[in-house]
Amino acid sequence: MISMPALLGLLAFVVAPFLLAVVLGFSNLRLGSPLPLEWVGFEQYRRIFADPSFTRALFNNLLFALVVVPLQTALALVLALLLNRRLRGIALFRTLFFMPVVFPLSLVAVVWILIFAPGPNGTMNAFLELVSLGAWTPHDFLRDTRLALPAIMLTSLWQGAGFQMVIVLAGLQAIPAELYEAAMIDGAGRWQQFWHVTLPQLRNTMIFVVLVTTILAFRLFDQVQIMTQGGPHDATTTVMFEAVEAAFTRQQVARGAAMSVVLFVVVLLISWLQRRLARQEREVA
Amino acid sequence: MTSRAAIALVYTGLLLMGLLFISPIAFMLAGSFKPDARVLMEAGEWRAFWPAEMSLQNYRDVFTRVDFARFLWNSLLINGAIVGLGLLVNALAGYAFARLAWRGRDLMLSLVLAVMIIPIEAIAVPLFYLVSLFGWRDTYLVQILPFIANAFSIYLFYTYFIGMPRELEEAARIDGAGVLRTFFSVILPNAKAVFASVAILTFLTQWGAFLWPLMVTSSESVRPLPLAIATFHSLPPLQWGDIFAFGMMMVLPVLLIFLVFQPWFVRGVAATGIKG
Structure with missing residues (x-):
């Protein structure tokens, strides 16, 4: 059967580990532990939700999503709208906005550590001082409990916006020109065309972009590991960072598995919500 | 139709956003040619984006x-194998779902669709445990x-093959070609996109894979570039010129x-959006 290699691969490396995560989440497994393996029911879940670092991690992921998703989606939409016309040099700008996407996140994280360097010499500090006409006082972004997470948000925004932009641009270009012509005959101005043609036609694309960005927000790891190690005082810790800390650094496999399951449940909820929203639209149409 | 003022506004917006987007890259590029202390x-300052005295010293230092x-080779080998x-x-799986009738096909297809939403992050921990158990780490x-x-790849192939006209394949079938022959001689050349x-x-x-290599590799001989740049950054002495040169060489290919x-x-990225 020619579909066997792929299906076996999925079963062995996705389905099996996933089921194993669920099973392990109910155990007390630790690597290299002398204690016998026991089934502890929901004990791991009780413990992680009682752990202030983990609840902070969930909160940080949620905050990251609440800030980055609207901002990045809006930015992608604005960029796509600017690019969706036949003007000289448009291709060059599209290349430019998409370029950060080909940069690996780990490299981006390392470069932005220097951009966020403390003191008036730091790039971001100097830039903010310039645009605020001298009102900004230098901060040590990555060691500041209030600024560390926003710094990581900005880094992610810069790297990821181009990806969403391309998807939105494809959505824009799929809107039939007749719709705009009809709107113009009805006497609709540019603004009205945007509200009554562009946005409704773009609805499913936007729902998809929001879904992908939200899921990415909950998968956040690389930037945190490299830029802040979850600190200062858990200000930037994430579910994935906590899971790796538990399973990898402290060898508490069962605890890490329980956290993975929580992550998956969140992702599942988001996907379910997207499907419902997209279906509603189809029923209306 | 479009007024001059509107065009000027669009260009101003593009230029402003463009400068913001390019500046981190320009910063890295310029810094990679500067003496370490200057970076x-x-x-x-504005000089962050301009190397006054150019040299390739940082690039030599990296080596x-x-x-x-070695890191470059590791990355090329790993990614080449995964892609190929x-x-x-x-x-092949996408083709089997799109064109062949077999027992359990519909069940398997719904499995593939379900698996699509499981991110690597959700299975990294148990997979790490399995791999440790079998002693496969560091390979x-x-x-x-x-x-x-990859479930999403299968899905993309499946939807593409479903939309292809059947005539070509039927001609090949009549000529007596088997499933694999048909796939390689008819489907493949017509589905390059x-x-x-x-x-x-x-x-x-x-x-850019970082999380998984971080968990399963410990020796430099098998580590890929994304992990290597993070390690290089924390390798004393902290020399930003060298780090940027490393970054440039890593991203240049x-x-x-x-x-x-x-x-x-x-087109590839836009294809992800079709899903919704």
């Missing part, structure tokens, strides 16, 4: 300080094997491929 010193060629084998395996294989079969999209998408997501095959990149 940090000039980070807050004396770490085995860059992935294309073959996932395209190339453990960085390749789990990522060959989807192959390119899947290849680029796989490459984009795997080239991808950047070149991107610039040459740009329409394919855009």
Whole structure:
């Protein structure tokens, strides 16, 4: 059967580990532990939700999503709208906005550590001082409990916006020109065309972009590991960072598995919500 | 129709956003040619984006300080294997779902669709445990094997093949060609677009892989570039010129491929949006 290699691969490396995560989440497994393996029911879940670092991690992921998703989606939409016309040099700008996407996140994280360097010499500090006409006082972004997470948000925004932009641009270009012509005959101005043609036609694309960005927000790891190690005082810790800390650094496999399951449940909820929203639209149409 | 003022506004917006987007890249490029001390010193001035005295010293330093060629080779090997084998395996599965009748097909298809939403992050911990159990850590294989079969790739192939006209295949079948022959001689040459999209998408997501290599590798001999740059950054003495030179060399091959095959990149990424 020619579909066997792929299906076996999925079963062995996705389905099996996933089921194993669920099973392990109910155990007390630790690597290299002398204690016998026991089934502890929901004990791991009780413990992680009682752990202030983990609840902070969930909160940080949620905050990251609440800030980055609207901002990045809006930015992608604005960029796509600017690019969706036949003007000289448009291709060059599209290349430019998409370029950060080909940069690996780990490299981006390392470069932005220097951009966020403390003191008036730091790039971001100097830039903010310039645009605020001298009102900004230098901060040590990555060691500041209030600024560390926003710094990581900005880094992610810069790297990821181009990806969403391309998807939105494809959505824009799929809107039939007749719709705009009809709107113009009805006497609709540019603004009205945007509200009554562009946005409704773009609805499913936007729902998809929001879904992908939200899921990415909950998968956040690389930037945190490299830029802040979850600190200062858990200000930037994430579910994935906590899971790796538990399973990898402290060898508490069962605890890490329980956290993975929580992550998956969140992702599942988001996907379910997207499907419902997209279906509603189809029923209306 | 479009007024001059509107065009000027669009260009101003594009230019402003463009400058903001390009500045971190320009900063890195300029810094990679500067003496190490100057990179940090000039980070807050306009000179951050302009190397006054150009030299390739940082690039030479990278090669004396770490085995860059080794990391590059590791990344190329791992990603080449994932993309190459992935294309073959996932395209065959997509074809089987689209064209062949077999028992359990519908069940398996819903499994593939369900599995699509499981991110690597959700299975990294148990997979790490399995791999440790079998003693597979610190190998190339453990960085390749789990990522060959990919539900989303199968889905992209499946939807593309479903939409292809059947006539070509029927002609081949009448000529007595088997399933595999038909696939390689008829389907493959007529579906280059989807192959390119899947290849680029796989490459984009795997080239930057960090979490999994971090968990399963400990020796430099099998570590890929994304992990190597993070380690290089924390390797004393902290020399930003060297780090930026490392970064430039790491991203340059991808950047070149991107610039040459740009329409394919855009199409590949846009293909992800069709799903909704």
